[in-house]
Amino acid sequence: MQLGMIGLGRMGANMVRRLLQGGHECVVFDMFPQAVEALVAEKAVGSSSLAEFVKKLAKPRAIWLMVPAGVVDKSIADLLPLLEAGDVLIDGGNSYYVDDLRRAEALAQKKIDYVDVGTSGGVWGLERGYCMMIGGPDAAVQRLDPIFKTLAPGSADTPPTPGRSVSGSTAEAGYLHCGPSGAGHFVKMVHNGIEYGLMAAYAEGLSVLKSANIGHREQATDAETTPLRNPEHYRYDFNLRDITEVWRRGSVISSWLLDLTAAALVKDPTLAQFSGQVSDSGEGRWTLQAAIDEAVPMPVLTAALNQRFASRGEADFQNKLLSALRFQFGGHHEKK
Amino acid sequence: MQLGMIGLGRMGANMVRRLLQGGHECVVFDMFPQAVEALVAEKAVGSSSLAEFVKKLAKPRAIWLMVPAGVVDKSIADLLPLLEAGDVLIDGGNSYYVDDLRRAEALAQKKIDYVDVGTSGGVWGLERGYCMMIGGPDAAVQRLDPIFKTLAPGSADTPPTPGRSVSGSTAEAGYLHCGPSGAGHFVKMVHNGIEYGLMAAYAEGLSVLKSANIGHREQATDAETTPLRNPEHYRYDFNLRDITEVWRRGSVISSWLLDLTAAALVKDPTLAQFSGQVSDSGEGRWTLQAAIDEAVPMPVLTAALNQRFASRGEADFQNKLLSALRFQFGGHHEKK
Amino acid sequence: MQLGMIGLGRMGANMVRRLLQGGHECVVFDMFPQAVEALVAEKAVGSSSLAEFVKKLAKPRAIWLMVPAGVVDKSIADLLPLLEAGDVLIDGGNSYYVDDLRRAEALAQKKIDYVDVGTSGGVWGLERGYCMMIGGPDAAVQRLDPIFKTLAPGSADTPPTPGRSVSGSTAEAGYLHCGPSGAGHFVKMVHNGIEYGLMAAYAEGLSVLKSANIGHREQATDAETTPLRNPEHYRYDFNLRDITEVWRRGSVISSWLLDLTAAALVKDPTLAQFSGQVSDSGEGRWTLQAAIDEAVPMPVLTAALNQRFASRGEADFQNKLLSALRFQFGGHHEKK
């Protein structure tokens, strides 16, 4: 079928490519004309303005927005005067699901359908397919099924879950209509929250392995340093490359993130090119806010988020205060 | 080659089966004669006493212990008078690596090699192969290579890590000599610590999804309940079976533990047969102790361990104290 | 000066008493006539309706609301038609500061001042005085100074902070104009967040002391129980009453909450009357939401909040999932 794509960054461009490969027609637009040209060279239909973009789409139109979360509202505002009843607008980026609720209501008044799609797969999606979590009205989601089917990984590469009967669900194909408006981004939000926890679990464990050689190091013996009671227990020089590699095979903790961890360590086991200031792009925070509202304890995902904040220096003031207090009551001086 | 196996529980028996299928000869012993008989029926060589077991093994002997961690020392003490210089003893269970250091030293004085093997794979290992993390002296580990090769998953099922050159390492085959004595169980210990974190990440995220329908529920309006400000944000009835299924395909958080999560939810999405009292078998605690000694922050894995303790009622006293304090300063009564 | 008080619960009634003792005139109203009568008997001016209440107040009126957070908006809506430009409305309860911003703006349009006051002191405030954190316009706060001065503890009981020069601040007297609208409840919100952390710190530490006798207990020896390696290290039967008492004198951790902990343990060291289901009344959640927005890591206060959620059974589903997963990969059965 025909799909219009706005936003041809890393994600949007590759999704267009996957759709073209799947036999769909794609009309594309981006602020940067070069991004449009690149895809036109690969058989997409280009456009140099929103007006032209909309005009080239057959009615009722299907338009996919793949733009930064902060720009979605403006994109919709720009598009809206050009759209008509029956059109469907898809937000495939990382919007906060609460914004979906607001947008769906506003657009429904103009009889325009709004579909929110959480898309996982990153830079690997072109090849592996995209896992999609979808929210919105049934008819609109149904109409887009050919698009989702092509973008998704399909069921071939992953063995079926034992005991799962033929369900009629599209979940086995890698996309799922999760519920009404916002449901797609809600599930994607939680997906990313889980991702934070998984990543931190590997990172912490590998740090314990990396420091397993402290028994070889000279120990400071001042009053501000806890002596290591059993240095003979910490004399291992572990090869993190080989360890992450072996865990990929048959272990309980094998995963795609472990595959990527192994790949990152192959590139450089010291990770010297990274500073360790870890960004967070919002979903972890929103997951935590949902957990707070629901009174669901979430110690692991919260710890992962807090650690990211601290990695960016956001704990500096509180740490200074701890040092100041230790000096106040005990006369302790900070170690240099 | 020939291997003696002591301990024919879930793990030991299946490992014997995989070895037999791989063309090895296995002499087996267990406290329960029926366990021995079952494997004899599958072509293992049985024995009805430790003495007979040892006698049936060709020198230098290779003996694998697959018994509970708490029984390893006794098993070694029972075996020791029957062994000779050159024999190798393998502890394939979940021993604390500090015990390995002690045992290796004691056995070395009798010129008996001690090899510690952390074995991951659980009840699925017979079919998928076992991921093995190995510690001990080079020659002994080298001699056992045919055994490890057969038990391990091999490299066929897992695609190679991009950029990893042919390394001569056995990691690609699913087993790895990680370092000197204790190294195998150290790496397995951290592996299980990571496992705790991964499991908790999925569990927390799915709980947030499960409670995403609280906006439908009647809200209490007493002074001890925080009002939900936006019930309209929490009106989703998510199907956890389908969501875990869709995440298995193409998403960043796909993993073997996710496969098992999906399978568990297929059996019963309410998990009604479980009480939620989660055991811990030691490795998480030991990982935390290593992290403390190394001064490595481990907030996520610690949170996962603390949550398990709390699941077993171990937080009850401190919670009572919190209620008592709230009553003291604010006259707050506990909600029933 | 004259003050009108609406809401004569534990907090409101005692504040009126403290004001009367300080020589102020109080006009009082409550939904329950008995609450009004009780204070009339102590020389307050009673009223049997909001209209009568407002009428008895001299213009420009000063009205203090001491009602549950969930009722403030309704109370304001009921009062508003009776008020006039120049009146001041004080919300002394535990409102979310974001609501203050909205209310202040709405009331300012009618030239009515809105002052938000976070009040700490609980059931002890009548005797010890109330610590007040105040937000709102300067002139309105200034006009209420005599009220705040009487309600506050004053500077007599607490020694001055070394090095603090005479500041002109009222902080030494126990009340503080913290900033514009919302500032009072913002500071009170964080105050309560800290309170959660302090309470949990004592509760956790005392639990470690309470369980310091596990070396005396029979240890289970099944595969689902981590053996205690050194039972001889845990043979202490500590007297928590005496320990909390001794910490009250000269120790680094002495505090008012410790005083209350000691008092609670004097009543009953087993705390048998409490179930350990710990409520949270919102401020901890809001503090966490502010920390998320600010990207400030808050691991301790978050852990305290998560623990409260879990105390109320909110972790049950995730714990069941952990048990289900352990059964999936390892065949582990839950301990009964």
Add this chain to the structure above:
Amino acid sequence: MQLGMIGLGRMGANMVRRLLQGGHECVVFDMFPQAVEALVAEKAVGSSSLAEFVKKLAKPRAIWLMVPAGVVDKSIADLLPLLEAGDVLIDGGNSYYVDDLRRAEALAQKKIDYVDVGTSGGVWGLERGYCMMIGGPDAAVQRLDPIFKTLAPGSADTPPTPGRSVSGSTAEAGYLHCGPSGAGHFVKMVHNGIEYGLMAAYAEGLSVLKSANIGHREQATDAETTPLRNPEHYRYDFNLRDITEVWRRGSVISSWLLDLTAAALVKDPTLAQFSGQVSDSGEGRWTLQAAIDEAVPMPVLTAALNQRFASRGEADFQNKLLSALRFQFGGHHEKK
């Protein structure tokens, strides 16, 4: 009575002074002759060698060690040949209680009593008195009662706990015989664990207040930054000096640590002289190890300890790994 003191650092010297002021006789020794001389000038009896020190003490001797935990074993080894049956040795430093168990057993074989004393009070103890938690044999502890009574704060400054009957306990005077050997340092260890949690609670809360002005700051709008949805909620410039001061009076969170926090902020509200690398001196780690052995969940105190580790750069590797993973799956570049 007479007491010998070895170790005249900040703590030891002030304890001698307090004892001298209380009418006791003190024989003192330190590696640094100047430290001895300074106290001789204040009427202590000096000694220039351990032999002279021991000789000047009347039998049975009472000797208090106030030396770094790492030096206690060596000090005892040096002293032992000079001691006789009936002497008592007190370790008043921050020893690990497990070492007490070992030492007490070894010394008991020579009929020398060993008493372990956890001492809280820091640089303020000379003036305020020292809170002492004591472990060891009854008779030895009893014999030292005059010393403890003088060192302790006494009951005058702290109001009695309501409902606490005259107990015969010395807890009201600020010292307590907590149990057999190791009990003193066990209780002190947990005391310090609690201290970590309390300190972190204040530090986190004050950080949230300090960052409450982020709504005034320019927001970055790149894809790696979560947009602040409501900057108008974060426009407070709080005065932390005044806020900590006001909390000291009548609030639920008043404490001695809050007094010190206020004092530290008076000195410099920016805390510019501190780098924020927070040491830990062992007790927090040991408390966590005890909690692990006891299976007591301790999320708050653990979070506080983890935060200290991270403040010293110990999370750098794991943070780099998170950045590396984000680059792997999403092509995310770290923000500079």
